[in-house]
Amino acid sequence: DIQMTQSPSTLSASVGDRVTITCRASQSISSWLAWYQQKPGKAPKLLIYKASSLESGVPSRFSGSGSGTEFTLTISSLQPDDFATYYCQQYNSYSPLGAFGQGTKVEIK
Amino acid sequence: EVQLVQSGAEVKKPGESLKISCKGSGYSFTSYWIGWVRQMPGKGLEWMGIIYPGDSDTRYSPSFQGQVTISADKSISTAYLQWSSLKASDTAMYYCVRQLDIVATVDYWGQGTLVTVSS
Numbered sequence: 001d002i003q004m005t006q007s008p009s010t011l012s013a014s015v016g017d018r019v020t021i022t023c024r025a026s027q028s029i030s031s032w033l034a035w036y037q038q039k040p041g042k043a044p045k046l047l048i049y050k051a052s053s054l055e056s057g058v059p060s061r062f063s064g065s066g067s068g069t070e071f072t073l074t075i076s077s078l079q080p081d082d083f084a085t086y087y088c089q090q091y092n093s094y095s096p097l098g099a100f101g102q103g104t105k106v107e108i109k
Numbered sequence: 110e111v112q113l114v115q116s117g118a119e120v121k122k123p124g125e126s127l128k129i130s131c132k133g134s135g136y137s138f139t140s141y142w143i144g145w146v147r148q149m150p151g152k153g154l155e156w157m158g159i160i161y162p163g164d165s166d167t168r169y170s171p172s173f174q175g176q177v178t179i180s181a182d183k184s185i186s187t188a189y190l191q192w193s194s195l196k197a198s199d200t201a202m203y204y205c206v207r208q209l210d211i212v213a214t215v216d217y218w219g220q221g222t223l224v225t226v227s228s
Contacts (some may be wrong), residue, residue, distance in 0.1 A: 043220060044218060089215075091212045097144065097156040097158070
């Protein structure tokens, strides 16, 4: 089974900061990685697919990079609306079904 | 407009059975996989299983195999998640999701169904 590990678990940052979240896969997943944003009480929302492709309607301050086993999500200038929890998801292989990382909560510093 | 509309919140006692639903609209229900994702209070996202309503092909994550049943009625564009005997540890938010393939990004999420199991 492919395991996904995110770091850090929690991140404290200020509006305007550049923020980077890392996601590591236990084996190569090529570029089959997605990032989701979840706000309290809401369903997650797709931000990035295929490691670096921005979903339609997502602000350009979000970007993704990486391939193989190491990936990053970067927010170039953190906005008040960006305080949320972020999850990575691999969709390279079936086992387990599109495993999610454990999440990274971005908090106000 | 694509929508996944889930049934409302439930409060149940341990040992009771439950079936929650997810109705798809605005797309060809039989052409996409419908998955179920659990989120326990304050915790992350966990895949439970997935079904292809076109032919009812169903897969379960190992942690949920035998614990829940996933089904679909394509005549009414609705997928289901059911338990035969709930436990307190089943207390969680449950999301249905849509994806194009068995392993793919999730492009649409239901609004979630909160299940509370308490004596």
